[in-house]
Amino acid sequence: MNYWWVNHKQTYKHEVLGGYIWSPKTKANGQANESYLTLTRVQPGDVVISYADGQIKALGVATGAFREEGKPESFGAAGDVWATAGWLVPVEWELLRQPLRPKDHLAEIAPLLPTKHSPIRKETGDGNQGCYLAAISSELGKLLQRLIAPSDSAALEVLARQTTQASEDAQEAAIVASGGNPTEVEQLVRARRGQGRFRINVLAVEKRCRLTGVELEPFLVASHIKPWAASSDAERLDGSNGLMLAPHVDLLFDHGWISFADDGSVLVANSEAAAMLAIWALPGDSFVPIPFTMKQQGYLAFHREHVFRKGFVL
């Protein structure tokens, strides 16, 4: 996953409301421009940081690769300086509740800025006029997220979910394009939604929701312990790699707000997760921890280490 920084200037609203970033292919005089070419390197699942008027006001996730697209009509006069032929990358934007002003944190940010094609100036923190889109390091991307976290961690949570989704979409497309056995391809794709052979396999191992005790199948979700995206094809269909959970328990488990110890007791990530459990009256009165099998414990170890957000500040 890569991080990109876009300097929107006058087209900020159009691009964020429209759900994309767009650049002409060349300068108006026909010359190539590094920062325009950069747009063609963005991949689905990459994070895009939106900067305009001296502020980072939105974060986004690319939901597709670039495609050829003429200059958006909505730009109007603001786009007069640009050539008409261009490229567009679709982006799912999340507006920040409170913008971040990079100038206020220049001491931390400056050392991580790229030496060539930097989106803002190391010395002043002002936007770099010639730069529309720049690749930034994951260190800088993560620093910016840490700076945003105290005022809007919910946006980061949405961003994380969209990144996962985009990466799963890309993996699913790769499976479909693989030309493999059609039945196998179909079952792998259905497993992502907790359906088909995976669901049948899980039901053979787990019959009810561990937190609410529900055993009526129509009210249960087949949830991967080791996430679908991180699993091998065999693991994606393995019944021991799944739990039958009520939908709200599935969300808490899938996003790492809760996990399980090998003896079946519930682990809670932080105080917000504890508050959600309380609001949703979880675990239910009938809850009794039930130890996991050895095979389940293998997958659970992965969940505790890579999915569970122990101490995460929401």
Add this chain to the structure above:
Amino acid sequence: MNYWWVNHKQTYKHEVLGGYIWSPKTKANGQANESYLTLTRVQPGDVVISYADGQIKALGVATGAFREEGKPESFGAAGDVWATAGWLVPVEWELLRQPLRPKDHLAEIAPLLPTKHSPIRKETGDGNQGCYLAAISSELGKLLQRLIAPSDSAALEVLARQTTQASEDAQEAAIVASGGNPTEVEQLVRARRGQGRFRINVLAVEKRCRLTGVELEPFLVASHIKPWAASSDAERLDGSNGLMLAPHVDLLFDHGWISFADDGSVLVANSEAAAMLAIWALPGDSFVPIPFTMKQQGYLAFHREHVFRKGFVL
């Protein structure tokens, strides 16, 4: 949506465990066979009734159209009589907890059997040797479901969910193939998952889960009131056509186990739905009915009439 009846004979296990129906293209002597040609007419979302050994033991939903596929190797000697070149339709099977014996209900079934190419004999109720796959009327399809309901209504519920899913898949594929404006296409597809522009539009109208009071966005699902599949493109993105709900409330609402009156009070479909609300402690202690806007009321009227399962026997 169409109903089909398949006589599996020796290949029952292979086809049900494999997740498909398969037939040769022609008889071994090269002659056409009406019941083989029938397989090419099955559409995604159609219901397939599986009959073997005098019993209906599984119901399925076609998840794709037919494709060319050689005779499955797993048939072994049982398939020796058939030509190798064939067609396959992928089917998501649901095994019944208790098989249904059509012979036991022949008085009701016989009048609804097709006059030509009937899968079982009107007079005796025995399987018709020459018939692999037969089209049956929706009256017969629904009668068979009514006969199955008392012993296994959960399977019917899963079937209904899979039918919806397959129909949505087909509509999504049609949108993608439409060649429309890529941004619009993407937003329509994302709306199905409660994401993108639809989610943003809903959040402008509804800020919290009406039943649990949760307002932390990462724990909420943007749920269509009038289902995505039944909505026009404009309705699919309309914020007034959505509610922000906790995931378990979303499942209950989406599948019609609960609905809302215009004044915001909760309607409960049946005793099973009431039991689920009790198990999940819904509505939460903080629940207060909040009247819907006029636009929301329009969508809710559709939900109460076409989605809400008032009196449905699970």
